[in-house]
Amino acid sequence: MVTLRKIDNTNVWEVCRLHVKKEQEDFVASNMESLAEAFAVRESGGVALPFGIYADDAPVGFMMFGYDVVPGEEGMPEIARGNYCIWRFMIDKAHQDKGYGKEALRLAIDYVKTFPCGEAECVYLSYEPENTGAAKLYHSFGFAENGETDGEEIVAVLRL
Ligand SMILES: CC(C)(COP(=O)(O)OP(=O)(O)OC[C@H]1O[C@@H](n2cnc3c(N)ncnc32)[C@H](O)[C@@H]1OP(=O)(O)O)[C@@H](O)C(=O)NCCC(=O)NCCS
Numbered sequence: 001m002v003t004l005r006k007i008d009n010t011n012v013w014e015v016c017r018l019h020v021k022k023e024q025e026d027f028v029a030s031n032m033e034s035l036a037e038a039f040a041v042r043e044s045g046g047v048a049l050p051f052g053i054y055a056d057d058a059p060v061g062f063m064m065f066g067y068d069v070v071p072g073e074e075g076m077p078e079i080a081r082g083n084y085c086i087w088r089f090m091i092d093k094a095h096q097d098k099g100y101g102k103e104a105l106r107l108a109i110d111y112v113k114t115f116p117c118g119e120a121e122c123v124y125l126s127y128e129p130e131n132t133g134a135a136k137l138y139h140s141f142g143f144a145e146n147g148e149t150d151g152e153e154i155v156a157v158l159r160l
Helices: 012-016 031-043 100-112 132-140
Strands: 002-006 047-055 058-067 084-091 122-127 144-150 153-159
Touching (some): 002 100, 012 031, 012 058, 047 084, 100 122, 122 144
Antiparallel strands (some): 047 058, 058 084, 122 153, 144 153
């Protein structure tokens, strides 16, 4: 069974040991970088909720949620205001193509629908234009591009 587990002292290092394929490294930050960013965003008064993705008791991936804009951060897409973000998402190279990504995304949407940080109309994410595999997965869940970009990345939105 696939589950999302909050990252704490008991699992931080096993999640940091998870990596994507070499050719996917431009699509997502390393988990260690994401966790450093989570710390910094929280220190700035923003929201960053990192989780390990587990298949039974095996760590297989990483996901991080955001909510609303990060104080002081410029250039965030308009959709960020008052909405959730699936900010980071990866499945380790040894565990891809087994359906874990799809299951984790389903759990992610269920999680944001509990509105853990407050009300929202949407959850959004962004992906590199070359990341057609991820785009296909997102579209299959109903995410649709809203015309915004986040840096080079294309923003796609799902109404909750
Ligand atoms: C995107 C990612 C999380 C998908 O995880 P996964 O566990 O391999 O995906 P699943 O096995 O659940 O497959 C889900 C669906 O996506 C499709 N898919 C996943 N990766 C794909 C790829 N590279 N190319 C084409 N299709 C892909 C699968 O074919 C499957 O579709 P189907 O149900 O119609 O067969 C994983 O490939 C990954 O970590 N990629 C590198 C990091 C990344 O790009 N993260 C997203 C940043 S926006």
